[in-house]
Amino acid sequence: MNEKAARYVRKGMNRVGGWLFPLSAAIIADLGRIQEERGLAGNVGEIGVFQGKLWLLLNNLARPGEISFAIDVFDNGAMTGHYAGPPYPALFDRNLKRYANKDAGIVLHKGSSLVLSPAAMREKFPDVRLFSIDGDHSAAAVLNDLTLADSVLNDGGIVIMDDIFNETSPDVMVGFCRYMMQNPARLAPVAISPNKVFLSRPAEADFYAKALAQAMARNLRYWTPFLDRSVPFFAERRRTATFGRALVETKLEQPARRLLALLRGH
Numbered sequence: 001m002n003e004k005a006a007r008y009v010r011k012g013m014n015r016v017g018g019w020l021f022p023l024s025a026a027i028i029a030d031l032g033r034i035q036e037e038r039g040l041a042g043n044v045g046e047i048g049v050f051q052g053k054l055w056l057l058l059n060n061l062a063r064p065g066e067i068s069f070a071i072d073v074f075d076n077g078a079m080t081g082h083y084a085g086p087p088y089p090a091l092f093d094r095n096l097k098r099y100a101n102k103d104a105g106i107v108l109h110k111g112s113s114l115v116l117s118p119a120a121m122r123e124k125f126p127d128v129r130l131f132s133i134d135g136d137h138s139a140a141a142v143l144n145d146l147t148l149a150d151s152v153l154n155d156g157g158i159v160i161m162d163d164i165f166n167e168t169s170p171d172v173m174v175g176f177c178r179y180m181m182q183n184p185a186r187l188a189p190v191a192i193s194p195n196k197v198f199l200s201r202p203a204e205a206d207f208y209a210k211a212l213a214q215a216m217a218r219n220l221r222y223w224t225p226f227l228d229r230s231v232p233f234f235a236e237r238r239r240t241a242t243f244g245r246a247l248v249e250t251k252l253e254q255p256a257r258r259l260l261a262l263l264r265g266h
């Protein structure tokens with residue numbers, strides 16, 4: 001992991017509100033490293049940034065000359081039923097000042113992704129290597145956001161898709177299936193981790209799956225069939241079933257220290 005991303009994980013990520021399991025953060029960081037080792041450049045960004053927890057990781061993985069873009073309505077109204085804290089756009093601004101990598105370009109786009117077109121994306125945010133989708137969880141929005149990501153993803157790029165298997169948001173799976181049925185050969189699954197599914201161009205999927213399986217071997221639970229492929233499923237090494245609710249809470253609260261240990265292979 002590069003120095004800036006490591007510093008954010010160590011000193012910032014745990015202080016930023018939002019939703020990102022440490023193991024999934026480790027996998028995102030590892031994908032950034034793998035892309036860097038391949039000499040792959042490109043922009044990074046997210047639809048649905050909230051307070052910036054995952055976006056700041058992408059931003060800190062960006063290298064000079066690359067843009068990190070954040071697309072969000074930036075309005076507490078979009079979080080009704082999920083969040084009742086102070087206005088999150090102010091918290092995003094605070095986190096950005098504290099933890100952002102200023103060497104990368106930063107472009108904030110306030111507005112719904114539903115009114116963005118592929119042509120507008122290509123103009124504003126072209127050539128993307130890491131694209132996280134975590135905005136509106138309706139089927140229509142997921143279909144829309146995958147279409148936008150597809151329109152700008154470069155050949156070695158990765159899409160990080162939130163909540164496909166989360167029983168609290170079943171329409172994410174509906175939107176994902178609709179996208180896959182309408183665009184069967186554009187994106188393929190690479191890996192599954194807590195709350196995230198990683199996708200790439202079909203020609204790259206096996207490469208990334210094997211590279212991740214090697215790098216994250218200690219967290220590789222098994223290979224599972226998914227959309228006519230075999231993909232690695234990564235999970236925390238401890239068994240939640242044995243410890244029940246207490247461990248679930250521990251997993252949610254795990255400090256960045258645990259993520260660093262994972263990255264070092266302990």
Ligand SMILES: C[S@@+](CC[C@H](N)C(=O)[O-])C[C@H]1O[C@@H](n2cnc3c(N)ncnc32)[C@H](O)[C@@H]1O
Pocket residue numbers: 017018019020047048049050051052053054055071072073074075078079111112113114134135136137141
């Ligand atoms: C689950 S939160 C994202 C969590 C974030 N990725 C993190 O790292 O913690 C969902 C975000 O999507 C935003 N959102 C909802 N509908 C949207 C839309 N149509 N376009 C863009 N952003 C949207 C919400 O305002 C919120 O910030």
